Amino acid sequence: MALNYDDLMATSVADIPFSYGDTETMLYALSIGLGRDPLNRKELGYVYEQGPQLSTVPTMATVLVPDLFPADLGWDYTQVLHSEQRLTLYRPLPAAADILINKRIVGAYDRGPTRGAIVLLEAEGRLAKDDTVLFTLGSTLVARGDGGFGAPAGSGPAPHRVPRREPDLSCDIESSPHQALLYRLNGDRNPLHADPSLARQVGFRAPILHGLCTYGVACHAILQTICDYDYTLIGGFDARFSAPVVPGDTITTDMWQDGNIVSFQCSVKARDSVVIRNGRCTLAA
Secondary structure (H helix, E strand, O other): OOOOHHHHHOOEEEEEEEEEOHHHHHHHHHHOOOOOOOOOHHHHHHHOOOOOOOOOOHHHHHHOOOOOOOOOOOOOHHHEEEEEEEEEEOOOOOOOEEEEEEEEEEEEEEOOOOOOEEEEEEEEEEEOOOOOEEEEEEEEEEEOOOOOOOOOOOOOOOOOOOOOOOOOEEEEEEOOOOHHHHHHHHOOOOHHHOOHHHHHHOOOOOOOOOHHHHHHHHHHHHHHHOOOOOHHHEEEEEEEEOOOOOOOOEEEEEEEEEOOEEEEEEEEHHHOEEEEEEEEEEEOO
């Protein structure tokens, strides 16, 4: 079965119910490295429910959408890469909620038989109790094995340009050797992140960290360095994935602040590898 442009553009599903509580909120925070120092009271607010109010990491929105990347669109799912993630928050995420999710395909582009296809997905999360919109997620996927299916040519949204000057700030966060095993409990059980033999079969020396975990670590770095752990300051978070992270790597997030826009880039300096490019964090005005 091959991709079909008309079928793709007609793909949508509405009002998928999803519920989460403080356990899931704290698990997400722990899985992107918050709470490593149990005496850090600002981080404790994300991983301990007995404070005035449990804090929520904005990028947790990415694990609140069931089946974020469906396997049954007609593509060769084994060759699908998640290349970009975008997030717009309309209000801070609650620590627990019943929500409804709408999902749809918003674009598909044919790059030719040898270059694959680009598919743009969008998901919206709303509070079930009153239909208040919480967030919109936009994802760019590259279907490497599905080019030549007859869609229009194109490339999707233009990436954000990171300034060329030296970074204004930088933050190192060391990932743990078991971080992928912890992060997968948020819902993505892909064995590539857990099974050493499978990882070697596809060319990695060890299971790799989820790209969305690295994305969350970048948000952790900005929360820590620029926002003084105030999660209500972040209203948008966009990034392009460029290379894998191995659990145990130290992830360096370089930041450039211009008004309410924080540009960022993440790298693993030990391998001279840039793992996230074109990062854009929008701060609340």
